[in-house]
Amino acid sequence: MTKTSERIFVKGNEAIARGALAAKCKCFFGYPITPQNDIPEFMSSEIIKAGGDFVQAESEVAAANMLLGAGASGVRAMTSSSSPGIALKQEAISYMAGSEVPAVIVNMTRGGPGLGDIGPAQGDYYQSTRGGGHGDYRHFTLGPGTVQEAYDLTIRAFDIAFKYRTPVLILGDAILGQMKEPIVPWEPTDVDEDAGRDWAITGRTGGREKRLIKSLFLDEGALAEQNKHLQAKYDSWKDLTEAEQFETEDADLIVCAYGSIGRIAKSAVRKFRKDGHKVGLFRPITLYPFPSDELKALAEQGKRFLTIEHNLGQMVDDVRLAIRTVADSDFYPIYPGNLPTPDELEEPILKCLEGK
Amino acid sequence: MTEMNEKLVFERPRSVIDRPTHYCPGCHHGIAHRLIGELFDEMGLAENTLMVTSIGCSVFLYNYLNADAVEAPHGRAPAVATGVKRARPDKFVFTYQGDGDLASIGMAEIMHAANRGEKMCVVFVNNTVYGMTGGQMAPTTMIGQITTTTPAGRCQTHEGAPIRMTEIIASLGGTAFAARGALNTVANIKKAKKYLKKAFEFQLNNTGFGFVELLSGCPTNWKMTPLAANERIANEMIPYFPLGIYKDVSEEGGVC
Ligand SMILES: Cc1ncc(C[n+]2csc(CCOP(=O)(O)OP(=O)(O)O)c2C)c(N)n1
Ligand code: SF4
Numbered sequence: 001m002t003k004t005s006e007r008i009f010v011k012g013n014e015a016i017a018r019g020a021l022a023a024k025c026k027c028f029f030g031y032p033i034t035p036q037n038d039i040p041e042f043m044s045s046e047i048i049k050a051g052g053d054f055v056q057a058e059s060e061v062a063a064a065n066m067l068l069g070a071g072a073s074g075v076r077a078m079t080s081s082s083s084p085g086i087a088l089k090q091e092a093i094s095y096m097a098g099s100e101v102p103a104v105i106v107n108m109t110r111g112g113p114g115l116g117d118i119g120p121a122q123g124d125y126y127q128s129t130r131g132g133g134h135g136d137y138r139h140f141t142l143g144p145g146t147v148q149e150a151y152d153l154t155i156r157a158f159d160i161a162f163k164y165r166t167p168v169l170i171l172g173d174a175i176l177g178q179m180k181e182p183i184v185p186w187e188p189t190d191v192d193e194d195a196g197r198d199w200a201i202t203g204r205t206g207g208r209e210k211r212l213i214k215s216l217f218l219d220e221g222a223l224a225e226q227n228k229h230l231q232a233k234y235d236s237w238k239d240l241t242e243a244e245q246f247e248t249e250d251a252d253l254i255v256c257a258y259g260s261i262g263r264i265a266k267s268a269v270r271k272f273r274k275d276g277h278k279v280g281l282f283r284p285i286t287l288y289p290f291p292s293d294e295l296k297a298l299a300e301q302g303k304r305f306l307t308i309e310h311n312l313g314q315m316v317d318d319v320r321l322a323i324r325t326v327a328d329s330d331f332y333p334i335y336p337g338n339l340p341t342p343d344e345l346e347e348p349i350l351k352c353l354e355g356k
Numbered sequence: 357m358t359e360m361n362e363k364l365v366f367e368r369p370r371s372v373i374d375r376p377t378h379y380c381p382g383c384h385h386g387i388a389h390r391l392i393g394e395l396f397d398e399m400g401l402a403e404n405t406l407m408v409t410s411i412g413c414s415v416f417l418y419n420y421l422n423a424d425a426v427e428a429p430h431g432r433a434p435a436v437a438t439g440v441k442r443a444r445p446d447k448f449v450f451t452y453q454g455d456g457d458l459a460s461i462g463m464a465e466i467m468h469a470a471n472r473g474e475k476m477c478v479v480f481v482n483n484t485v486y487g488m489t490g491g492q493m494a495p496t497t498m499i500g501q502i503t504t505t506t507p508a509g510r511c512q513t514h515e516g517a518p519i520r521m522t523e524i525i526a527s528l529g530g531t532a533f534a535a536r537g538a539l540n541t542v543a544n545i546k547k548a549k550k551y552l553k554k555a556f557e558f559q560l561n562n563t564g565f566g567f568v569e570l571l572s573g574c575p576t577n578w579k580m581t582p583l584a585a586n587e588r589i590a591n592e593m594i595p596y597f598p599l600g601i602y603k604d605v606s607e608e609g610g611v612c
Contacts, residue, residue, distance in 0.1 A: 027442050053442040057435065058468035065432040065465070069439025072426040073406065077443065095429050201424035201440070203447050204403040212418050214427035 012176040013038035019154030026052035027077035029066040035174040036108035060085040064092030071103040072213040074196020080106035094133030098215030102161035108177040111336035120174035121336035125314035129288040141288040147181035175260035241291035244283040251280030267342035292322035305329035371396035382582020384539040384572035412454035431462025434469035450477040456486040459495040473530025477566040483574040491577030526602035532564030538571035540589035
């Protein structure tokens with residue numbers, strides 16, 4: 001059940017904040033970093049009006065640990081940051097994965113490594129999809145490509161977080177965050193705000209058994225069991241993969257790209273189609289779990305692949321893993337610090353088409 | 357006959373779980389746990405409490421006290437507790453932290469939670485050493501104290517001076533109550549319980565941040581008998597870390 005309203009014209013960052021409020025997010029913990037400041041700024045007033053709470057934390061480390069506390073209490077909560085800040089949040093994210101705490105973390109990435117720049121880049125793909133903190137864990141990672149999708153996937157992120165008791169990451173970039181587009185906001189009407197009733201720490205009201213949210217398992221075999229349980233959970237996500245396929249059916253060459261670059265690549269693909277070239281686009285929307293089966297099915301049809309990323313080659317590993325038994329993928333890097341246009345992508349696509 | 361004349365004068369608080377302790381003989385963590393358990397019973401808090409445990413010998417606090425709990429990363433308990441309290445403002449929330457945890461890696465989190473005046477309590481167990489990891493230097497290690505990483509004794513020009521946390525916390529705007537007690541004598545234990553009770557009451561009245569430091573013994577890493585450890589608290593620690601109430605906004609007229 002949903003409730004929709006009038007179209008509005010908003011930035012990607014604001015769409016994420018509005019999506020979170022629509023999903024009944026009740027606590028937000030932030031720390032300033034460009035290019036995501038619109039999110040905490042919006043939340044500092046709007047989440048309070050919605051009856052929730054906002055804290056500007058003393059650091060990203062603290063913000064992520066506040067998120068851990070709120071999530072463990074069974075409350076829908078979120079934090080947002082950008083690359084260097086997300087690196088600091090990894091400690092708490094590993095603990096949330098280990099102790100199965102639901103929460104939503106937004107990364108509007110910027111160029112790196114180090115302080116890098118404040119422009120867009122996709123250099124955090126490994127960190128986002130491999131588990132940037134310590135230990136064996138994964139978290140759900142969603143890669144929106146449009147402002148509407150940023151809104152929609154934020155709502156979805158909260159549902160996944162609570163259904164699977166896991167941190168969920170939304171991986172955007174400075175393009176998506178700063179871009180303004182019309183969106184149609186909607187509100188899920190079936191959010192269960194009491195979803196943590198069976199496991200969250202809420203107090204032993206009525207004398208129930210005490211509950212522990214923890215990631216320390218010292219008894220012989222206990223940590224092995226917890227890891228088995230976590231891996232089984234991650235395996236069960238296989239059915240939840242999602243990708244946009246654009247003109248892939250009769251395509252000879254498939255361009256693989258995600259997020260903002262996926263969208264820019266789509267414009268390039270359109271142009272090639274106009275000129276009669278059989279090019280298609282495969283844009284993963286779930287980055288972890290990666291839509292490997294869908295991609296492999298295309299490879300089995302004998303198609304060729306070109307992966308384009310705003311980094312020096314990260315998602316291309318997942319593309320190659322997916323299609324490795326039947327095909328390979330070429331790779332075109334866009335260096336962080338450069339802003340790509342659809343025109344710039346034409347040359348590498350053309351080269352690939354001509355088999356060079 | 358004799359049974360009927362016996363009078364029970366001491367029993368396990370209901371909120372303390374009946375299980376063997378994992379602490380070393382003479383360790384004061386168990387006394388601190390008991391004081392909290394007694395207050396749970398007396399103040400009817402067990403069902404309304406969310407505990408945030410930290411890293412160190414006390415990580416197993418949640419195995420001894422019958423209340424809901426979440427485990428925080430090393431030093432981050434005040435941030436985790438901030439999230440818990442903001443999410444569930446009607447619950448009683450406290451952290452339990454050692455000196456390595458609170459005064460070293462967690463210095464930023466404790467200062468800012470106090471300064472924001474988070475409506476929560478912090479129980480700070482200061483045994484001047486990293487207990488669990490085998491007796492390394494802590495920020496509170498005394499000058500001259502031998503630890504595994506200060507084999508010649510802590511030297512002020514090389515390692516800095518021991519940090520007095522209660523004084524620092526008392527100076528912050530959001531702090532409603534800050535006190536330092538000790539667990540080395542019966543009289544001091546009784547006083548420490550009063551401080552804890554007061555800090556708990558401040559939270560229940562929604563006044564502000566409550567902080568209680570407890571000077572404690574770690575006979576194992578101090579390489580002392582429990583009795584000698586108690587004496588060390590009296591002779592070496594208390595003169596440097598004076599006991600008493602450092603801030604009480606009910607006496608100052610309140611800051612909130
Ligand atoms: C990030 C991180 N660094 C280091 C450790 C290792 N560690 C575990 S307990 C501890 C020291 C705890 O000392 P203290 O807080 O004084 O507590 P005590 O054991 O004395 O009660 C350390 C450094 C850790 N668990 N996590
Ligand atoms: S090592 Fe020290 S602090 Fe830890 S249990 Fe033993 S006496 Fe207590």
